[in-house]
Amino acid sequence: xxxxxxxLLGFNQKALGLRAARQELLSGNIANADTPGFKxxxxxxSKAMQNAQSSQAIQHxxxxxxxxxxxxxxxxxxxxxxxxxxxxxxxPSIDGNTVDMDTERMQFVDNAMRYDAGLTFISGQFRTLLSxxxxxx
Numbered sequence: 001x002x003x004x005x006x007x008l009l010g011f012n013q014k015a016l017g018l019r020a021a022r023q024e025l026l027s028g029n030i031a032n033a034d035t036p037g038f039k040x041x042x043x044x045x046s047k048a049m050q051n052a053q054s055s056q057a058i059q060h061x062x063x064x065x066x067x068x069x070x071x072x073x074x075x076x077x078x079x080x081x082x083x084x085x086x087x088x089x090x091x092p093s094i095d096g097n098t099v100d101m102d103t104e105r106m107q108f109v110d111n112a113m114r115y116d117a118g119l120t121f122i123s124g125q126f127r128t129l130l131s132x133x134x135x136x137x
Contacts, residue, residue, distance in 0.1 A: 008129075012122045014052040018045060019115040021082060026108045029087075029099050036095035040087040040104065048082045 025041055032038040089098040 005129075009122065009125065011053070012118055012125070015049060016115065016118050016122070018048050018052065018082070019111055019118060022111050023108070023115065025084070026104060026111060029104045030101070030108065033097070033099040033101055033104070036097060038097050038099060040089075040099045041084045042087055042107065043082045043084050051082070 022043065022045060025043070029038075029040045029042075087098055087100075087103070090100055090103070092098070
């Protein structure tokens with residue numbers, strides 16, 4: 001039963017984890033908009049999601065588990081080890097800061113909306129599962 005739930009919700013769990021990691025990265029960019037020499041960072045969400053879904057992410061786990069139902073490190077490692085890319089500034093500043101507030105705000109809002117949509121989708125999946133459980137009882 002747990003495997004079926006994991007198969008059903010695993011994709012969305014990884015997507016929400018990546019969205020949360022990206023939100024932290026974008027908020028760090030916004031917070032450092034006035035820091036001289038700060039380089040704005042981001043990552044390609046689609047590539048990171050492909051990485052999280054691939055079997056290679058699971059093979060690199062170094063966490064020892066004592067039971068087959070324990071959560072492996074691979075699920076979390078794929079989120080935290082996303083290769084970050086520096087943003088190319090549209091208009092370079094004199095102090096070396098590459099944060100463009102318009103771009104960062106747009107990316108931040110887009111990512112937040114997609115995160116909320118993911119939460120809404122998972123909530124709907126749980127409601128469907130709960131309805132199926134109530135009908136079967």
